Amino acid sequence: MAVILAGGEGERLSILSSVRAKPAVPFGGKYRIIDFTLSNCVNSEIDNVVVLTQYNPRSLNDHIGLGRPWDLDRNTGGVKMLQPYIARGRVAEWYRGTADAVLQNLNVMEHDPSDTIVLLAGDHIYKMDYQPFVAAHRSKRADVTIAVRRVPLSDATRMGILAMDETSRVVEWQEKPKQPKSDLASMGVYVFSKRALRRWLSEDRIDFGGNVISTATGRTWARSSRTGKPTWRCSRIPRSSTCTTRSG
DSSP: OEEEEOOOOOGGGGGGGSSSOGGGSEETTTEETHHHHHHHHHHTTOOEEEEEOOSSOHHHHHHHTTOGGGTOOOSSSEEEEEOOOOOTTSOOOOOOSHHHHHHHTHHHHHTSOOSEEEEEETTEEOOOOHHHHHHHHHHHTOSEEEEEEEOOHHHHTTSEEEEEOTTSBEEEEEESOSSOSOSEEEEEEEEEEHHHHHHHOBTTBOOIIIIIGGGOTTSEEEEEOOTTOOEEEEOOOSGGGOOEEEOO
16 A cells, blocks of 8 residues: 655745645646656556545645546555544644654555555655565565665755665664755655554654654665666755755
């Protein structure tokens, strides 16, 4: 199962995201930013996808619909669009962060028989095959595996930065550090073992980067994304706020 976080407001995109969520911003005419992540899932043979929405979700709902353009209009698996909801005995509130969004929908993920959850951002522009990534996670028997790319240190202050040992085990995590100790940046692509996700999520850990990953080092592994030498770009403007890495 893949879980796509698609509720971001995207303030840095200014008027482009004033009436729609950041992943629903048009790209190349008829496409939307989230199309990259959805296509990556289908091309990686992941056909059970959950999209967590929040901010101005109508445009995103209309675009994805039943998932037919990605062959996700199916009875088993397919794509599910989930928004914040009120449950008995729970205070009504919006998602407080990325980890909180997953925590509030963990019951949906429990129904999937897979032992792993691929956690993705819906506002990144890149091409990636997730299958080798998931295979590496299982071979290491890791709790969490993070896809990473090398970035210029000048860009590292805007990202989650990690350090790893010779076995690719994550030994340190910095969330948007003022003085980065490494140039290895998280791509916002994670594989979680389901048992680890249950253990690490809690009411006081509301974001993956700032709260969950930073406390999960030791059983967390990093994998460099080199398949097809892709370009990864965060959808941000103006130019001074755009982070881009290219493998050479």
